[in-house]
Every structure is written in C-alpha cells, then in structure tokens.
Amino acid sequence: MGLRQPVYRPARRPGKHRIQRRTRGGSLRRAGDRSGVPPLLRRESGHAGQLSEGSKMRRFLILFLAVCTACAAWAAPRITPDGEILCGPLRLRLAWFDGEWRMTGQERGTVFPAPGYPLEQPELFELEGTLRLFHDAGELRLTERVELLPGALKYRAALRGKPGMPCRSAALILELPVAEFGGKTLKADGRPVTLDAVSPAAAYPELRAERIAIPLPEGELVISGKLTGYLQDERNYGGNFYSLRLLGTPEPGAETAFSWELRFDGIETGVTLRPADKAEIFPVDISRAANMAWRDETAGDGKGGWTDQGENDVRDLTPGRQVFFDVPFELLDPGRNGGKSCMVFSGPDREYLLKSARIDGIGRRGERLYFLHALSWAPEDVRTVATVEVAYTDGTAERLEVKSNRDVCNWWSRVRADNALIAWRGRNPQSETTLYLSGFALDPARTVESLKLTPAGSAVWMVAGISIGGEVPALRPQIRRKITAGKEFRPFEQQFEVEKDSALDFSFLNHVPAGKFGRVVAAGDHFEFAERPGEPVRFYGVNLCWSAHELTHAQSDLLAVRLARLGFNSVRIHHYDMMLTERAQNRLEFDAERLDRLDYLIARLKEAGIYVTIDLYTTRIPAREDVPDIEIRSLHDFRAALPLVPSVRENFKAFARKLLTHRNPYTGNEYRREPAIFSICVVNENLLPAPWKEHPQLPALYRRAFADWCAGKGIAVPAAFDDSPEFRRFLLDLQQQTYDRLSGFLRDELGVRALLSDNNNGESMSQTPERATLDYTDFHGYWEHPVFIEKPWSLPHYYTQESAVRREAAVPRLGMACRILGKPYMITETDYCFPNHQRGEGGLLLGAYAGFQNWSGIYRFAYSHFNTAMFEPAACTMFDSVRDPVNLFADRIGALMFRRFDVQPARRSVPFLFTSDDFPGYAVYPADYTRAGLLTGIGSLDASRGQTFAGLEGPAVVTAPAGKAAGVKTVVAVDDKLLAGLAAAGAITLPRNGVYRSDTGEITLDSASGTLRVVTPRTEGFVLPAGQAGKGELLELAAPDTFTSCVLTSAGMEPLAESGKLLLFQLTDVMNSGITFRDSENTVLEDYGTLPLLLRRGRIGAALRRGAEKAVKVRALDMAGRRTAELPVSEKAGRWHFTLDNSITEEAVLCYEIERIF
Structure with missing residues (x-):
C-alpha cells in the first residue's frame, strides 16, 4: 500500500447505555470573527437504551406534574419544528434504537414533517411526518400532539414502523444538566436517588416506580405512572448532563409501534406555546455567477454539471426553496437559468472551472453569511480552500477564509466539522453524497453590498447556495461514544496459533514446498504451474509490511506454519525496501541482519507451501549522492521522477539488480531464479497524473518532455498544457514507456522469469492500455479506507459505517471492470477496514464474487505492519488482521471458498471494448457496467492491441464510444440505458428492487x-x-x-x-x-x-x-x-x-x- 490516501458503550449494569455530548457551545455563534475561534455548528444525537427484561407488551401512561415557579424560563415550554420540547435547560425528545443498537433521535435532520405540518397555535402543536433512521435502517411514522391547558400541558406521541422492523428500544429521553441537577436527589416512589455531582462513575439503580420526583430550583417536577427506566451519567464521555430514559413497549398489532401520553401540571397560567426562536434569513441570488448544473452527462468534457465527472454528480438534489437547520436556501433550477444552477470553482484536476465569482446587489444586513457547499479533491488537513471578500455599502470590507475540515468537507464523506453540519444527503451511482451548512460572522450593523468568492486552488469548491441573516437557534453539540464491556460486548483473549490437525487447520490446501511443480505461468485468464499445465491455481494471501519482515528465525518458523494453517498460500512482501537500506550510507547497501531475516522468512514460507509476490519499489528514499541531479524527498518524488530523470532510473535498476541477483543462502536460489517468488510489481501505485506537480524541479521537466511529445505528434502545445486531453495522453504514454524500459531491463538484462505487473491503483478506464501489456492485472481496493480529517495518517479518522452489501458490493465490484479479460487478475491490497461494524461480510463477498469473476489472487492488506503485534496481543487498528479476529476469520471463509473454486465462474462475459484512440480521460468505469459484474462476467479489452477473448463471441459487448466492435452480435453504448441494453441482448437478467x-x-x-x-x-x-x-x-x-x-x-x-x-x-x-x-x-x-x-x-x-x-x-x-x-x-x-x-x-x-x- 502506498502512503496515501455503534458505538454503544454499555454501562456496567445490564440495560444501561451511555450518552455522551460535548460541551462546546451550541449555536452558529460569532465564530471567532474577532477572536479567531472557529464557529461551532453542531447537532446532537442520543444513544441506545434497552427494554427491560420484565417489560411486557402494554400501553402505559406517564404523567408529568410540574410546579415550575422558579422563573418564566422554566415555566414556558418551547417546541422545535421537529417536536422536541425545551423548558429552560431541560430537553425532552423521542429516540429509536434499531436492531444494531444504533440510535436515531428526534432532531433536525431526522424528522421530515408531512405537508402542512407542524401545526402551531398558541395552545396547540401537532406534528405528523417521518423519522428517517440513520444507516438506511428505514423510516418510522411519527405523530405528536402537545396541548396547553390552564396550568397544564398534555403530550401524546407515537412511533410506528413496518411489521418485524428490528428495534431494540424506543425511549423518551429527559436530559438533566449537571450544572442544575448535580448533587440533587430524585425520589422514585419515595426512594432517594442522588445524582453524584463529583464522580461520573456512580452507579444508579434501575427505576421501576409509579412516581418519580425531580427537584427544581423551587418545587419539583413529578412524573407518575407505571414507569420503567434508568439514569445515566454522560460526563464520562464529554457530556454535561444526566439522562433519564423512560422506556416504551410495543403496542399490540402487526406494526412495530410505541406510544406515550404525558401531562405536565403546574405550568404557569397565562403563557402560550411558542416555537423555538427562528432567525430571519434571506437567500442570496447566485444565478448570474452559476457556471455548472446539478447533473453532468459526460465526464471530463469541460462542460455540463457539478464536478464534470459524469454520473458522479448531485442530480437527485431538488431545486427550489430548501431549508436546512432553519436556514433557507434558494436552489436554482438549471432549466430556468440557461443550464446553470451552482458555482463550482477551479482546483486540482479541474483548473478550467471558475477562477472567481462576484455577486452584487445583495443589500442585506445580517449576523451570519451561510453557505450550502462541499469540496472535491479535498485536502486531508485543515487549510484554506477559498476566500470570501465581503464589501459593505459604507465602503468597508472584510475577508473570510473557508477552511477544509473546519468549514467544509469532502462531498463523498459525511464528516461533521466545527463549522460544517451535514445538511443534505444524496446518492449517485458511484457514492453517497453530502452538502454541508456553514455559517460565517458578519458585522450586523452594516449592509452587505457584494461578495467575491475566490478559490485557493487546494480543492474544487462547490457552492450550491448562499444566504444571509440572523443566527439560528442553538444547535446541539455532537455526542461522543465509547465502548466497554457490558451486556452488548464481552471481553476475550486473542489466540494466535492454530492447533495442528484441528478443524481450523487449513494447511491441507497447500502443496509443499512452494515451487514443487515448477514456476507459476500465466495461461490465458488464470495462473498454472509449468509442470501442471491445464490446472488453474489461485492465491489467497496477506501483506507483510515494515517490521513484519524483521523476524527472528524462531519467529519465522512459527509464522510460516501459522499462515499455512490459516489457509494462506501466498505472502506479499511489501514496504520492505526502506527497511532493507535505511541504515546504509548510500541507500544501496543492504543491512546484513535484515537481509538475513528476509532470506530466512522467504525460505520458511516456501517450505510451508507459501508463494511470494514482491514490489521492487515502495518507499525507499535514495541518498542525494545517488541521484545528484534531483532531490528526492518522498516516495511520491521518486515515482514522479522515475520516467524523466535518468539517475533515478539507474538507482531503481541498481536496487533491483542487487536484490534479484542476491542468492538466498537458505534456499540456494537467487531471487530472480526462485520459483517461490512467482510475481513482481515493478513500481507500487505509480499512476502518473497525481504527484509530479508537487516537486519544485519536476514541472519544468514535464513541460519540456510534453513539448517534445507534441512536436513528435505534429501538434501545438496547448495553452493550459497540464489540463488538456493531450497532456493526459502524454502522461499515459510516458507511463507505458517507463514500464517498457524497466520491464525490459528485468527481462533482458537480469533474465527475470517471474510474472511482472505495474499500475496497480486506480479505477480509470484510461489505465487499460498499459494494463493490457502486463503479464497480469493488479488492483488495490478498500472498503472503508480511513479518511483523515485533520492530519494524514493521524486520528481522527472518518468512516461511513456502511455495509458493502448495501452498496451493491462496492468492494470488490468497483475493481471488476479493471480486469483485462484473457489475463490473470489479482487484487493485492484489499481490506474491509476496522472499525466498520459490518466488516465480517468481507470474506463471503470476496470468496463469492472473486470466484464468480474467475480472479486469480486476493491479498488482505495487511496481516501486520509490526513484528511484535504478530506474537503479543494488541488492540485492533485500521488494517492489521492479526489483531482483528473478525477479519482473520473472514479470511478463513474467503480462503476456503476461493482456493477450492467453490463458486462457479460466470457463464458468459460482457467485455468493455475500446481502443487507445477512444481515450476517455481519467473517468472511472460506468457504475452500471460494474453492476453488471454482479450478474455476469465483466472486464476490459483494448482492441487496438488485437486482444481477443471468448466473450467477444457472446451476446454483447460494451463500448465507449459506441460502434467499434464489428462482427459482434450486439454493441451496447455507455449511457443510462446500459443495463437495459444488455438485458435486451440476453447478456444479463435485469436486477429488480436492488x-x-x-x-x-x-x-x-x-x-x-x-x-x-x-x-x-x-x-x-x-x-x-x-x-x-x-x-x-x-x-x-x-x-x-x-x-x-x-x-x-x-x-x-x-x-x-x-x-x-x-x-x-x-x-x-x-x-x-x-x-x-x-x-x-x-x-x-x-x-x-x-x-x-x-x-x-x-x-x-x-x-x-x-x-x-x-x-x-x-x-x-x-x-x-x-x-x-x-x-x-x-x-x-x-x-x-x-x-x-x-x-x-x-x-x-x-x-x-x-x-x-x-
């Protein structure tokens, strides 16, 4: 791998779960406009409650009897549009916990009122609508009625779901702030329960009572009825309140339904029900500045919609007046605005978009300037991505900075930042999508005349709407969650070794030693052994990285046997080159001790029937004297310089020569002659379009090389050279030329016979021409690879917490089209990453679909990055399966299924056929074509190289553009009718309802x-x-x-x-x-x-x-x-x-x- 890019914490007692909430301020405040403190835009969710074992299916009555005489703030309840009741510092709301204990609370962003609701009158509030559950867990019908009587308040509510809808609990949550209630004593049928003001670790009894009395500054709040619930202290996890949860039980009937009836007595007479305060906010007209539409038809054509990535757009966004967290925006209809609806600003890979935009004639005052926006190609750290110059009518001005991961985040993620609330959620054929709401402080005493928006070039900034006005009401901070042992989770000790001849000893799958039947060869679409022709072989393996190669001989003995018993028959030696050379002065001398350990490890793996694949470059940084004409500061510099700097290529060759001609004393073979080392990746993750701009010397070299390339083609150098189709074609030609040079060196000069591959990251269609020249295709694909929010490779990380199955098996599906039909295909890095709660699905997904597509190799990334973690228990991390029993056992499933050929290969194939002249830019394969891979065999063919495949005789091929497959029965073009076209040709059966x-x-x-x-x-x-x-x-x-x-x-x-x-x-x-x-x-x-x-x-x-x-x-x-x-x-x-x-x-x-x- 290149250096790149539920929680339910049960308390100590059964039936208790903790809520956590940060105490960072709660509104779109004057975000440090004068103090430098960023604005806080946060909302809150709650946490899982649980039905008591003794609860029965019954309807219950809860009476709130209140004597609220302290002050008017306590006596006058307020109701939000979502139906939450706020009374002074108290907050009352409903919550639902699905079958996975994931909570959805009654709050902004989850409640969607029906047309005409809520009904708000001085003495009546009524709400009907839906409560949309997180994680695609479904929807509930929500009804709520709050009636103000003389001196009393009546409350009725119900949550109703479909029959059999998974539900662990439905609860009514009353939050009691520590500042007001710490040290106070509640009484449950007269039994005192004191809220510990000092220790958040205090345990509270389960509450079963007919009367619970809560003291107020004057008087008390009395809840009466048949009550079952519990108290929790949330300070352990960043909260500042206690929570009282009163549990509901299902109503009789087929529906999954809960209901509540409440009465508050003692409300001050003469008050009225009032909605939570709303600010006056006005949308800003951006129609003249808009340059793109919501929908894009053709990727990379410099026109159309959103980020110019084809179907990867926001076509499901509804134009018109939209309100997010009480902030209204006017979203433009492109059909009424010359095809334009939003502003999309230039940035990486999209330098042809807006350089700046000016919006005049605003003429409004306000405390806040609000943006509905997102980023693409976003930085992983906090940095300025745009500036907003605010001009006031009095001639003064101020400058606002928009920062990534503070004010706005990547539209493919759902990360909440300090001043970035998730306002809108959508989904396109490639991903879930997000727009964020941010607020920036203005001087409310002055009138805004105009705005000038300018990107910083560090990201593509997409602005869907702008509004100006007052502050929105308090938005609750987020809730932190922690998992500890309890009713939901139980502790255990991990075990590393597998008992010999036990039911979990899968070493019977391996022949010994590796190389017993000669070297591995590519035979059409599969691997086989030279001395076993016609018998396909597959590899299921793991990556060993960094110090995981640096083992004592005894540890290597143990590890080789262990890996074989786990079902693995291959290991990828990865991230080893830096370790091998970092102690040497010139970085071309190998550390003798580390080389010996690597030699011994490979020998023991071979003895256990485990084959090796290795990279010739991953992370090694050469010494300056070895490459005197350029400074190599990182692995990205090395990979970008390799095609154009002769000394870097010579350094690569010197390392490869030294390693591959080295004779392993424990096997007696040179690495280049070792049959157990069956394949070599020339350069890991070396796709050229990304890194060359980041080096101070390289841009000039690339410009010069591009000019020479244009001269050879007889074309003029484009003005925007590095953002032109010609330059993209030049880069791919350069990458092919570099591979040809390096593979030629390995084959012709060193006599390497191992299978060679390259270009192993990326899903672009334009990579197919080079991949078609490799001995086998190699690919890297992750489900839930971490997104780094503040600093690369550092916490905090973002994860979607989605199941890959719900995303139509996104991994491995998105890699299926990258396969070159007629050649073996391996995925040498894949992972369903911790801490995704559904990652156990990965073994079955990989074992099934890799077999169905007839792939030849699967490698978990990684078994371990550290030697100690393989022999001493350690906590789980984002990748290493040795620490994670879920992924370790998922691989047991995958290894058996894949290596035994349990799943039949697809009965037919639908090739994606194009020539190098069809150059499609860097666009990824159409999502519908990848979905066809769940139905039949798919993969690519470059017709310009004369490749052929049995699938060409099948019912259909897909082409981009259409009409270049003479003699084929049916040619289906890439468009939104692709699947229908394949079905009409008899190639697939259309999926229905997902x-x-x-x-x-x-x-x-x-x-x-x-x-x-x-x-x-x-x-x-x-x-x-x-x-x-x-x-x-x-x-x-x-x-x-x-x-x-x-x-x-x-x-x-x-x-x-x-x-x-x-x-x-x-x-x-x-x-x-x-x-x-x-x-x-x-x-x-x-x-x-x-x-x-x-x-x-x-x-x-x-x-x-x-x-x-x-x-x-x-x-x-x-x-x-x-x-x-x-x-x-x-x-x-x-x-x-x-x-x-x-x-x-x-x-x-x-x-x-x-x-x-x-």
Whole structure:
C-alpha cells in the first residue's frame, strides 16, 4: 500500500447505555470573527437504551406534574419544528434504537414533517411526518400532539414502523444538566436517588416506580405512572448532563409501534406555546455567477454539471426553496437559468472551472453569511480552500477564509466539522453524497453590498447556495461514544496459533514446498504451474509490511506454519525496501541482519507451501549522492521522477539488480531464479497524473518532455498544457514507456522469469492500455479506507459505517471492470477496514464474487505492519488482521471458498471494448457496467492491441464510444440505458428492487435489505442484518439479534451433502475496550482504545437439513480450533435444530464444528 490516501458503550449494569455530548457551545455563534475561534455548528444525537427484561407488551401512561415557579424560563415550554420540547435547560425528545443498537433521535435532520405540518397555535402543536433512521435502517411514522391547558400541558406521541422492523428500544429521553441537577436527589416512589455531582462513575439503580420526583430550583417536577427506566451519567464521555430514559413497549398489532401520553401540571397560567426562536434569513441570488448544473452527462468534457465527472454528480438534489437547520436556501433550477444552477470553482484536476465569482446587489444586513457547499479533491488537513471578500455599502470590507475540515468537507464523506453540519444527503451511482451548512460572522450593523468568492486552488469548491441573516437557534453539540464491556460486548483473549490437525487447520490446501511443480505461468485468464499445465491455481494471501519482515528465525518458523494453517498460500512482501537500506550510507547497501531475516522468512514460507509476490519499489528514499541531479524527498518524488530523470532510473535498476541477483543462502536460489517468488510489481501505485506537480524541479521537466511529445505528434502545445486531453495522453504514454524500459531491463538484462505487473491503483478506464501489456492485472481496493480529517495518517479518522452489501458490493465490484479479460487478475491490497461494524461480510463477498469473476489472487492488506503485534496481543487498528479476529476469520471463509473454486465462474462475459484512440480521460468505469459484474462476467479489452477473448463471441459487448466492435452480435453504448441494453441482448437478467442474482444462480445480493446469499455445493453463506433471516439448501437461519455473517462450509474438499465434518462461522463484531467515536453514528474515530478486545454478543437459531446421518454434534471452537463446548441439538421435521451463541464459553466463539455421525 502506498502512503496515501455503534458505538454503544454499555454501562456496567445490564440495560444501561451511555450518552455522551460535548460541551462546546451550541449555536452558529460569532465564530471567532474577532477572536479567531472557529464557529461551532453542531447537532446532537442520543444513544441506545434497552427494554427491560420484565417489560411486557402494554400501553402505559406517564404523567408529568410540574410546579415550575422558579422563573418564566422554566415555566414556558418551547417546541422545535421537529417536536422536541425545551423548558429552560431541560430537553425532552423521542429516540429509536434499531436492531444494531444504533440510535436515531428526534432532531433536525431526522424528522421530515408531512405537508402542512407542524401545526402551531398558541395552545396547540401537532406534528405528523417521518423519522428517517440513520444507516438506511428505514423510516418510522411519527405523530405528536402537545396541548396547553390552564396550568397544564398534555403530550401524546407515537412511533410506528413496518411489521418485524428490528428495534431494540424506543425511549423518551429527559436530559438533566449537571450544572442544575448535580448533587440533587430524585425520589422514585419515595426512594432517594442522588445524582453524584463529583464522580461520573456512580452507579444508579434501575427505576421501576409509579412516581418519580425531580427537584427544581423551587418545587419539583413529578412524573407518575407505571414507569420503567434508568439514569445515566454522560460526563464520562464529554457530556454535561444526566439522562433519564423512560422506556416504551410495543403496542399490540402487526406494526412495530410505541406510544406515550404525558401531562405536565403546574405550568404557569397565562403563557402560550411558542416555537423555538427562528432567525430571519434571506437567500442570496447566485444565478448570474452559476457556471455548472446539478447533473453532468459526460465526464471530463469541460462542460455540463457539478464536478464534470459524469454520473458522479448531485442530480437527485431538488431545486427550489430548501431549508436546512432553519436556514433557507434558494436552489436554482438549471432549466430556468440557461443550464446553470451552482458555482463550482477551479482546483486540482479541474483548473478550467471558475477562477472567481462576484455577486452584487445583495443589500442585506445580517449576523451570519451561510453557505450550502462541499469540496472535491479535498485536502486531508485543515487549510484554506477559498476566500470570501465581503464589501459593505459604507465602503468597508472584510475577508473570510473557508477552511477544509473546519468549514467544509469532502462531498463523498459525511464528516461533521466545527463549522460544517451535514445538511443534505444524496446518492449517485458511484457514492453517497453530502452538502454541508456553514455559517460565517458578519458585522450586523452594516449592509452587505457584494461578495467575491475566490478559490485557493487546494480543492474544487462547490457552492450550491448562499444566504444571509440572523443566527439560528442553538444547535446541539455532537455526542461522543465509547465502548466497554457490558451486556452488548464481552471481553476475550486473542489466540494466535492454530492447533495442528484441528478443524481450523487449513494447511491441507497447500502443496509443499512452494515451487514443487515448477514456476507459476500465466495461461490465458488464470495462473498454472509449468509442470501442471491445464490446472488453474489461485492465491489467497496477506501483506507483510515494515517490521513484519524483521523476524527472528524462531519467529519465522512459527509464522510460516501459522499462515499455512490459516489457509494462506501466498505472502506479499511489501514496504520492505526502506527497511532493507535505511541504515546504509548510500541507500544501496543492504543491512546484513535484515537481509538475513528476509532470506530466512522467504525460505520458511516456501517450505510451508507459501508463494511470494514482491514490489521492487515502495518507499525507499535514495541518498542525494545517488541521484545528484534531483532531490528526492518522498516516495511520491521518486515515482514522479522515475520516467524523466535518468539517475533515478539507474538507482531503481541498481536496487533491483542487487536484490534479484542476491542468492538466498537458505534456499540456494537467487531471487530472480526462485520459483517461490512467482510475481513482481515493478513500481507500487505509480499512476502518473497525481504527484509530479508537487516537486519544485519536476514541472519544468514535464513541460519540456510534453513539448517534445507534441512536436513528435505534429501538434501545438496547448495553452493550459497540464489540463488538456493531450497532456493526459502524454502522461499515459510516458507511463507505458517507463514500464517498457524497466520491464525490459528485468527481462533482458537480469533474465527475470517471474510474472511482472505495474499500475496497480486506480479505477480509470484510461489505465487499460498499459494494463493490457502486463503479464497480469493488479488492483488495490478498500472498503472503508480511513479518511483523515485533520492530519494524514493521524486520528481522527472518518468512516461511513456502511455495509458493502448495501452498496451493491462496492468492494470488490468497483475493481471488476479493471480486469483485462484473457489475463490473470489479482487484487493485492484489499481490506474491509476496522472499525466498520459490518466488516465480517468481507470474506463471503470476496470468496463469492472473486470466484464468480474467475480472479486469480486476493491479498488482505495487511496481516501486520509490526513484528511484535504478530506474537503479543494488541488492540485492533485500521488494517492489521492479526489483531482483528473478525477479519482473520473472514479470511478463513474467503480462503476456503476461493482456493477450492467453490463458486462457479460466470457463464458468459460482457467485455468493455475500446481502443487507445477512444481515450476517455481519467473517468472511472460506468457504475452500471460494474453492476453488471454482479450478474455476469465483466472486464476490459483494448482492441487496438488485437486482444481477443471468448466473450467477444457472446451476446454483447460494451463500448465507449459506441460502434467499434464489428462482427459482434450486439454493441451496447455507455449511457443510462446500459443495463437495459444488455438485458435486451440476453447478456444479463435485469436486477429488480436492488436484487442482483448471478447468472449461475449461486449468488443473490439484495442491496435494499442488506442481505447476501451464497449457495454452492461446498458452501452456504449469508450476510444478515439484525431481523433478516436466511435460507439455503441445507442451512436455514432465523433472524439474528445483531449484524451477522454466517457461513456453513465443508471442512475438506467434499461437498456439504457428503462431508462428515462441517464448519459454521458466526461473525458479528470485535471492538477495542474504550474505543471512542466523536458522533452518534460512529463515523469519526477519536481513540482506538486498548485491550482487552471485545466481542459483540450474538445469538442466531439454525436448522440443518437431515441427510443420511443418524445424529450430529455441534461444538464451539476457540480461535485455535480446540473444542470448548457442545451445543444442544434437537431433531424436528427432518432438520437438526440448535442455537448459535458466541458467548457460550469464556473464549470468543467465531466458528463451530459440526460432526455428522452416520
């Protein structure tokens, strides 16, 4: 890998979960306009409550009897448009917790009133609408009625969902600020409960009472009825309040429904219900400055819409008056404004867009200038991305700075920053999309005449709307969350080694030693051994990085055996070149001790039947005397200089020569002659368009080389040379030329026979021509690669916390089209990254779809970056699977499925055919074409090189542009009817309602429900969110109580129906103790936490179809494969029934052994 780019914290007692809230100010304040403090735009969510074990299905009555005589602020309740009740410092709202314990609170951004609501009168407030749950968990019907009576307040509300909708709890939450209630004593049926003002660790009893009295400055607030609830202290996690949660229970009937009735008595007479204060805010007309539309038709053509990335746009944004957090914006209709609706400013890769924009004739005063906006190609740190010059009518002016990751963030992420609220959420064929709301302080005493907006060039800035006016009411700060052991998670100790000959010993898959059948060769679309022609072989491996190669001999002995038992037959030696040379004066001398350790490790891997792939350049920085004509400061400099600076190329060759001609004393072979080293990546992640501008010397070299290239083509040098189609073509030609030079050196001068590859990152169609010349295609793809919010490779990180299944298997789908048909394909870096809570789905996704597309290699990034972490327990981090049992066991599933060829390859293929003359810029493959990869085989062919493939004889090909596939039955062009065209040609069956079924019938993905079903003769596997059941041919699963990846597979090579020993995997989630997130959706990671690891508890009912066996035994296994407990099994109606429970023993249970007794 290049150096690039739920939470539910149970308290100590069952049934208690903690809310956390930061105490940073709460409104669009005068964001440090004079003091330098950034504006705070935050909102709050809550946290998971839980139904009491003793709660029954009943409707209950809650009476609030209030004596509020302290002051008018306490006596006059206020109601927000979303139905929250605010009374002085008290806040009352509803909350829903889905099957994964993810909370959605009643607040701005989640409540969507029905037309005509809310109804607001002096003595009545009524609300009807929907509560839209986070994480695509569905919608609820919300009704609320608040009636003011003489001296009293009546409240009624209900939340109703579809039948069977997963719900852990619905709660009414009353927040009690510490400042007002710390040290005060509540009474539950007369029993005193004192809120500890000093220690946030105080434990509180569960509240079961008919009367709860809460003291006020004068008098008390009395809640009466049949009450079940609990108190929580939120100061542990940044909050400044206690929370009282009164739990509801489902109403009778088919719906999942909860209801509440409340009465407040003692309200001061003569007051009226009043809405929360609203500021007067006016939209600014940007129609004359707008330069782009919401929708873009053709990527990279310099016109059209949004960021000029084709379907990667905001076409689902609705024009007209839109209100976000009480701030109105007027979103332009491009059909009424000459095709223009927004302002998009120039930046990286889009220098042809707006250089500046001036908006005149504003004529308004206000405390705030509001922007609805986002960034593309955004910096990972906090830096100025634009300036806004505000001119007042009195001749004065001021300058505002718009900063990334403070005022605005990337439109593909959903990161909340200090002055960037997530205002609008959308989705296009490639990604979820976001627009942010920001507020900047103005001088309210002066009238704004005009604005001048200027980008800083560090990002593409997209402005959808501007408004001016007063401050919005207080916006609640975000809630931090921390996970510790409790009812939801339980601690366990990790185990590294696998018991020999246990059910989890997969070393039987490996032949020994590696190289036994000669070298690996590329034979059409697969690998095979030279001495076993016609027999395809696949590799499932891991990356070892940095000090993970630096092992003692004893550690290498242990690791090689361990990796084989885990099911791996390959290792990628990565990020080793810096380690090998960093102690040397000239960076071309190898450290003798480290080289010896690398030699020994490779020898032991070979002995265990594990093949090696290696990169010749990853991170090594040469000494200045080795490349005297240019300063190499980073790996990016090296990769950018390699094509044009002869001394850098010679340095590359010198390192490659020294390494590949080195004789390993433990194998007796030079690296270039070692059959166990089967493939070489020439330069890791070396796509040229990105890094060359960042070096002070390189731009001049690139300009000169481009001028020479243009002269050779007989064309003039374009004025905007580095943003022209010609320059992009030049870069790709240069990349091809560089690979040809370096691969020629390896083949012709060094005699290297290992398979060679290059250009392994990126999804651009323009990479296909070079990839077509490689021995095999290599690709890197991640689900939930961290987004660095403030500083690269440092906390905090952003994650979407989405399931890849709900995103139509985005990984591995987005890499499918990059494959060159007719050649082997490997993905040498992939990960479903921690701390995504659904990452256990990765093993089944990879094992299924990589097999379906007939790929040849899969490599987890990474097994480890550190030697110590492989032998001593350590907390999970973003990549290393050795620390993460979920990904480690997901790879057990993937390795078995992929290496045994469990999934049938697609029955046909639909090639993406184009010539190098069709050069499509840097556009990625159309999303609909990648979706076809869930239905049939896909991949690319460069017709200009005379490539052919059996799929060309099939029913259809896809071309860009159309009409360049003579002799093919049907040619389908790239447009929004692509899938329909393929279906009409008989190449695919159209997906319906988000359900994709492979043409083999073995894989069914339902993106709407978030489920995956894979049924083959050797394996039956399911990805199941809470509340979703699964059924295969042999295995039937009841709906689990938490997100679960559950896979039944043969423990050997036999089909399930004939195997006497089966394995059943149950993967939920593993977190670190104390892991902390900034927000209620667990998207911003602030602290990794520590040991011990915590396993999310999970139960799921299972039934296995009875065959010829007389009985079955189901045994829980520990991580080493040892049997730890036997589960009760019953037989009914021809099926064996049992319940999986991963907390049945003290050890973590991620897999069970099923023995059939015949």
